[in-house]
Amino acid sequence: MGPGPSNVPPSVLNAMSSQTIGHLDPEFLILMDQIRSKLRQVFGTDNEVTIPISGTGSAGMETCLVNLLEPGDCVLVGINGVFGNRLRDVAERACATVTEVEQVWGRTFDVDQFREAANGKKFKLVCVVHAETSTGALQELQGFDDFADEVGALLLVDTVTSLGGVELNIDESGIDATYSGTQKCLSCPPGLSPVSFSDKALEVLSGRKTPVQSWYFDLTLITQYWGEERAYHHTAPINMLYGLHEALELILDEGLQNRAMRHLTNCQALIAGLQEIGLEMLVPESERLPSLTSVCIPPGMNDEQVRRQLLENHGLEIGGGLGPLKGKIWRIGLMGASSTSENVSFCLSALSEALRFQGF
């Protein structure tokens, strides 16, 4: 119940333990097509290029940035946590010029803050994090597509901790590029990063004047393998893809709306229980992420001792804070298969015991 990886359903683990077949085996090519089709449904998109990158979530982030940016391009990045910072770092390594929009960690942006920061200038890319895994804040996306249009930019959104757990329809939200991870609300082990690119993003890609700086993340080469050419690029992580295929099937069987409702209901029950214990949430009610709750560590409580006690006495992992929030919050994930009412009760009882032990 940390900020990911979440628990993995037995059928996904079982799928991953099937014998490895070749990355050009006709049976495997069928599985790849099914994964693409299911991913499109979960992302809410018709984007042809909707595929898993062979790396974890940050590999997907880098794929989006290095394919869409060329040296000197201007990027507007919203920073309200670790992953906004990471977007800036990766964009700068791609030799882009980054303009930051800052917000307090634990809060989200009003699109007008972006408008103000843009200050009438044009940009190649506007980047915002939908679900900030370092704070548990859920960004309202409405208005960002219009704003990106105003400044002549593509809209890039981090959906690592929202995909499969929170309502998301990237076509309706006008998102041009997005990346996610398998180990959060998809409840598949870490190792793959689903990405999706709109036609507009692909036009920008095909109009590049310089080569993509990464060979491994070069989307044009990758899509020649995932598309009709089936041209060998790198050896796909076969067994991870078996797992993703099964995880997506479970999600579509449950239904995206049911799944979002389950995440919301369990999160609300968790928060009610945490408040009953006397704890405060980091994020204001209207900006909370159903898959991850950040709770403020009460004064006098020892962060690491409490977490160690939870792990050793209860086999329960929750996350600590990162960067400026280290020692100040705990992050409790209710993601994918881990989002159950049993886990809510279990966590509340274990945490209140650990806190009582510390004299709370």
Next chain:
Amino acid sequence: MGPGPSNVPPSVLNAMSSQTIGHLDPEFLILMDQIRSKLRQVFGTDNEVTIPISGTGSAGMETCLVNLLEPGDCVLVGINGVFGNRLRDVAERACATVTEVEQVWGRTFDVDQFREAANGKKFKLVCVVHAETSTGALQELQGFDDFADEVGALLLVDTVTSLGGVELNIDESGIDATYSGTQKCLSCPPGLSPVSFSDKALEVLSGRKTPVQSWYFDLTLITQYWGEERAYHHTAPINMLYGLHEALELILDEGLQNRAMRHLTNCQALIAGLQEIGLEMLVPESERLPSLTSVCIPPGMNDEQVRRQLLENHGLEIGGGLGPLKGKIWRIGLMGASSTSENVSFCLSALSEALRFQGF
């Protein structure tokens, strides 16, 4: 029995299906240390930085190049197949200046060819492929460390298809950086790329004047997670690492020398059988790679029909040729768990049936 992925032993598949735990869980940190230690044994090295990169073999190649190269650096690359070409491509994307040393595909280099191509100039990096997966040629490494010293360079070697199947001791060979893949002679599914960096390579890394262009492959950040700091970089592919841990255990239980001997013996039996059928090998006897055999397609035989028949009638995959060797060779892998005398007989009988069917 293609050029990888090889078959995966049941205990490795079973390990991969264990429940996912956190990437900072104390139990997982112990597993990480064990993986590092076992990898050092398999590579034959004392290098502290010997870790699996969270991507397939090409991700390891890119990790080596982008960490060791800065814009304008000069690199000498031996090209005798697809992977030498890929080294050049990745190095050029890192804005290095590449000098090529060319050799016929299916043959290996004499170090004097490198000396001649260097032409008295200095280089930052000398790159050579130990086991060319596109041709089945095994490069003799002796003399390359002295040559790299002569030209002031680090020695980078591709060991994707040799690690765990062919005798290899990177410290004795004076290799400064190397990358491999899990899906070849390690017989673990694809998805991880073991790499190793010598102290001399780490000195070059720490003396960089420019940031590493890739965030995901930034070795300094990655080693802060794999080293004592345990600083979160990206979420490690937990279940893949369970599999690698078990695969390495199997290798060390068998013994590296026994394993190399098994690969050699089975390869020799395969070649004897292929020759008996009347087929010719692409690679001269003294330059053959025990884990992968390239056999010339006899005139008049239909490459794709034969391979389809093997797959459909026998469930047997062998590889076709790449690039200039497309339609000219078949590549038969005897890697890791797939290198058995049963597989040799099975392949020979299936292939001769398929060839007879084509009128051979």
